[in-house]
Amino acid sequence: MEANEPGGRSARKHQAIMEAATAVFMAKGYAGTSMDDIAKLAAVSKQTVYKHFADKGKLFAEIVLATTDRIEAMIDLVADIPADANSLEENLLRLARQFLTTLTQPQVLQLRRLIIANADTFPDLGAAWYEQGFERVLATLADTFQRLADQGLLRIDDPLLAANHFSGLLLWIPVNKAMFHGSPQHTQPQLDHYADAGVRTFLAAYR
Numbered sequence: 001m002e003a004n005e006p007g008g009r010s011a012r013k014h015q016a017i018m019e020a021a022t023a024v025f026m027a028k029g030y031a032g033t034s035m036d037d038i039a040k041l042a043a044v045s046k047q048t049v050y051k052h053f054a055d056k057g058k059l060f061a062e063i064v065l066a067t068t069d070r071i072e073a074m075i076d077l078v079a080d081i082p083a084d085a086n087s088l089e090e091n092l093l094r095l096a097r098q099f100l101t102t103l104t105q106p107q108v109l110q111l112r113r114l115i116i117a118n119a120d121t122f123p124d125l126g127a128a129w130y131e132q133g134f135e136r137v138l139a140t141l142a143d144t145f146q147r148l149a150d151q152g153l154l155r156i157d158d159p160l161l162a163a164n165h166f167s168g169l170l171l172w173i174p175v176n177k178a179m180f181h182g183s184p185q186h187t188q189p190q191l192d193h194y195a196d197a198g199v200r201t202f203l204a205a206y207r
Contacts, residue, residue, distance in 0.1 A: 014052050016042040020172060022063045027108045030118045031062055060118075061125050068132040074102055078140045083151040089203060096195035097139045100170050104191065109178045116179070138163045145206075162206055169198035 020042035024033045034057055039046040053059040077098055081091050102108070119126040142159035145166075149156040158161045173194055177185040186194075 021059050053201050064129050071133045074137050075140045085153055088153050092199045096170055096199050100191045100195050104174050106184055108137050169201055
């Protein structure tokens with residue numbers, strides 16, 4: 001906490017710096033961002049930024065890892081597939097559409113590109129973001145598929161591989177297009193089409 005500064009005010013400044021840093025890193029990349037840029041956008045002094053974060057690398061790491069907290073809603077969604085044979089396709093389709101919509105939001109795609117672009121500089125950070133974020137979703141999805149298999153709805157030998165197949169069928173086209181173009185290239189009807197086709201293909205293999 002900053003000297004002679006109430007906790008609430010310090011926390012607000014910390015949050016303002018985090019939000020400003022996220023915006024600037026995404027706009028300019030890691031190398032193109034300066035602590036001056038962040039201080040200016042956060043409306044604080046550069047000295048204040050350094051009081052909260054020792055250097056640019058530590059600030060970058062904190063804003064990246066802070067985004068993994070948002071994955072909880074996705075994990076709840078993935079875990080909540082009812083074991084109902086009559087509505088299995090409908091339930092998986094609902095999951096697929098929400099899964100795609102969440103993971104192809106512009107800020108999520110921007111963050112993914114930012115982390116990939118700096119993976120050589122921050123390999124541990126990239127690994128931590130993947131493990132604490134998407135890998136947790138895959139593990140939960142694997143548990144869900146195992147539960148559905150135990151109840152006779154799916155035929156699965158390797159639940160984690162099946163979870164990767166499911167997500168790959170959905171994400172491969174829109175995410176790769178966005179990575180190479182630098183921005184989302186899909187429309188909502190296209191996402192719905194990827195979801196429909198992905199679920200049909202998944203069930204053709206695993207039902």
